[in-house]
Amino acid sequence: MTDTETEAGLERPAARRAADEPPRPRGIGPLGWLRWAWRQLTTMRTALILLFLVALGAVPGSALPQRPQAPERVTKYLDDHHTLGPLFDRLSLFDVFSAPWFAAIYILLFVSLAGCVVPRAVHHYKGMRARPPAAPRNLARLPQTATYTTDESPEDVLTKARAVLRGRRFRTDTGGAAVAAEKGYLGETGNLVFHLALLGLLFALGVGNLFGYKGNILLTEGKTFANGLNNYDQFSPGRRFDTSELAPFSLTLDDFRAKYELKGDKRGQATDFTGRLRYRTSPSAPEKPYDLKLNHPLKVGGAKVYLLGHGYSPVFTVRDAKGQVAFQDSVPFLPLEPRNLTSEGVIKVPDAQPEQLAFYAILWPTAMASSDQKQIVSGFPAPLRPVITITAFKGDLGLDSGTPQSVYKLEGLGKTLNPIKGGVKLLEPGESFKLPDGAGTVTFDGLKEWTTLSVNRDPGRLPALIAAILAVAGLVASFTVRRRRVWVRASAGDDGRTVVEVGGLTLGNPTPEFDAVVTALRGEPEPAETQTKE
Amino acid sequence: MDSADLANLSDKLMLTTVVLYIVAMVSYAADLGFGRRRAEAAVEKKVLVGAGGPATEEPAEAPAEPVRRTDWARLAVTLTALGWLAHLAVLVTRGLAVSRWPWGNMYEFLTAIAFAAMTAFLVVLVRFNARFLGAFVTLAAVIALGVANIWLYDSAGPVSPALNSYWIAIHVTAAITATGAFTVAGCATILYLVRERRDAARAVDAPGGFWSRVPSTEDLDRLALRVTMFGFPVWTAAIIMGAIWADDAWGSYWSWDPKEVWSFVTWIVYAAYLHARATAGWKGRKAAVLSLIAFAALLFNFFGVNYMFSGMHSYA
Secondary structure: OOHHHOOOOOOOOHHHHHOOOOOOOOOOHHHHHHHHHHHHHOOHHHHHHHHHHHHHHHHHHHHOOOOOOOHHHHHHHHHHOOOHHHHHHHOOOOOHHHOHHHHHHHHHHHHHHHHHHHHHHHHHHHHHHOOOOOOOOOHHHOOEEEEEEEOOOHHHHHHHHHHHHHHOOOEEEEEOOEEEEEEOHHHHHHHHHHHHHHHHHHHHHHHHHHHOEEEEEEEEOOOEEEOOHHHOOEEEEOOOOOHHHOOOOEEEEEEEEEEEOOOOOOOOOEEEEEEEEEEEOOOOOOOEEEEEEOOEOEEEOOEEEEEEEEEEEEEEEEEEOOOOEEEEEEOOOEEOOOOOOOEEEEEEEOOOOOOEEEEEEEEEOEEEEOOOOOOEEEOOOOOOEOEEEEEEEEEOOOHHHOOOOOOOOOOOEOOOEEEEEEEEEEEOOOOEEEOHHHOEEEEEEEEEEEEEEEEEEOOOHHHHHHHHHHHHHHHHHHHHOOOEEEEEEEEEOOOOOEEEEEEEEEOOOOOOHHHHHHHHHHOOOOOOOEEEOO | OOHHHHHHHHHHHHHHHHHHHHHHHHHHHHHHHHOOOOOHHHHHHHHHHOOOOOOOOOOOOOOOOOOOOOOHHHHHHHHHHHHHHHHHHHHHHHHHHHOOOOOOOHHHHHHHHHHHHHHHHHHHHHHHOOHHHHHHHHHHHHHHHHHHHHOOOOOOOOOOHHHOOOHHHHHHHHHHHHHHHHHHHHHHHHHHHHHHHHHHOOOOOOOOOOHHHOOOHHHHHHHHHHHHHHHHHHHHHHHHHHHHHHHHHOOOOOOOOHHHHHHHHHHHHHHHHHHHHOOOOOOOHHHHHHHHHHHHHHHHHHHHHHHHOOOOOOOO
């Protein structure tokens, strides 16, 4: 491959280019084999194959459910596919991007990249400091050439050439009767920066995975969250995470507001979510307000807090058979459908006497009759006419058995926990339901909203951003800047005039700059007789 | 004019755009098939030399010919320009109707991609005189607009709150621009592969026939590379800006969402193409095939990912 055939910024050093099929080693010992393997690994062909394998390997990561993103869908997949499921699982196809085989591919790729880029960087650094290569003997054979005669002396021509080329920010060197000049190192520099930045990006990703943490919490209006391991509903630390990295901040959700489109065929579509927070960076720090919105995370104590989802938490007061308040709190309900937020939830009242009470309830934020008039549905996601249907149970909640329970599900239904006969009722806010047989009363006091918040800290965030910006800048430089060489030779001609030969070599396509250089050298307005060879 | 009128106007302009593009496409085809003979050599030279710097020569003017013959080329280019203006107006009126950037759903997104592809074509038309691509790019644009209107149409309205960010102007615009460029590069690459097979079969171009108006494999290859070299950094930037946005919206700058996976796959395969293009033994046919695989991944990222997988990019 010659220089003229190469596109700007895509040139490779000899190591990558030539080693298409290095000779197989014969009786060269382990060291020889290692060198052979290294040379194989750093060839462009290997790099291309590895690139392709990375792309291919990523595909199952989009086609199959992935554990880090959707563990419940992985479980479902395993339930539905009894033969393929376990096989896929053994191949780590449900967590492709942490799979050992995927890591093997990208580590090989990055080793191959480093093996190519690092020697190139050294070579380039030396090249930038070395003198521009001396003029070839025959300048007329270069892709861009010009010849003219002048009355100036050869020395004057060369002095002028140096000045012109330096003025155009070429590096120049005079050897014999010729000036050699070179510029456009930024192209290769950009190329190297791009590749090294990719290594940096991988490093930043690793740092984030090792030292960061991520957790989710559900917070109902009026409640406070203090940053601590036990207060998370879900928490996934990095392998090298240390609890001391949990900054001691706390936040209180005062009010959550969702806005919806009220008319037209997009009626019911959410247009804005705002969570009004008060937060402290530490227990002794002053409290500050913050409006948490999508796309506007709260930065606090090195962590970021995001608004994820929202739903309703109806507030209930339960009195037991003795008339004592056994329960009074908001209970988060989970949406059954995302459009109009029909939600379900359970209320567990372990303190009720003589028997424990439990309720299963469905909430319609805007209750209305379905089109066939047979059931209640929710017609709008905002609580325009909230109605709850409640089903009462009594017996043993099973909370003392020691096995952890979900707060969204009743355990032991039909066994330890039995429905109360006639214990089903529709309630609107403020209404009470007196349970049959004097088992107690339940009051639907009103509706609050909850929001799920994601809290995370990723120390690799900033390095990743810097690496990414460097990568793009390097890429653009490598695609736009080309290395250019110009040689000017002046010698005395037969007729006493000075013959000036100018030759130009540009990596990639010739640029019009060469013509400008020649015109400036001649110092004449008329166009020089330049030639560009195809 | 209120927003309903503007939305209505946008839909009407869409029809105008499609009609203009269809007629332009037929004109380009007619130009390729039996257009006036121009100095084709000059056209080819321009593709070769004009790149990178200001154009060095203008295409030779066509010799005077009898007036009654239709100048398909001029007709096609005029219609394309008019269609492009109508297309621009579609986007502007839609944007005004909804008071936001007009790429918030799949209909608007695909409409914008078709616009980017036409814009990229107009750029290569002016810069490299690549008129031979006209029939193919307008065909792609007509198909895209057809799909957008028949299957993806969505009435004007607000977007989900997650999309309410200035990043939509940056991230999505970059993705659209790169996709437009890749579409033009894809057209040139397909022509390259067909021409390459034809050349291998030593077919002779009939003077004045279709193939005499298509540049050599070398020039097609070079044109495809140039356009890809524009699209690739823009695509890289689109992915990175998406990551920055994701970091603000989803709490993680990279979470292997299906859209992210396929953007990554597309990026990797285009990177492989750019490397292959500069490697002995891989340039030419193999590199061209890689470029088409990358383009297929790009298309799959648009259609497949949104309709087959569920992920955080499911805004359709």
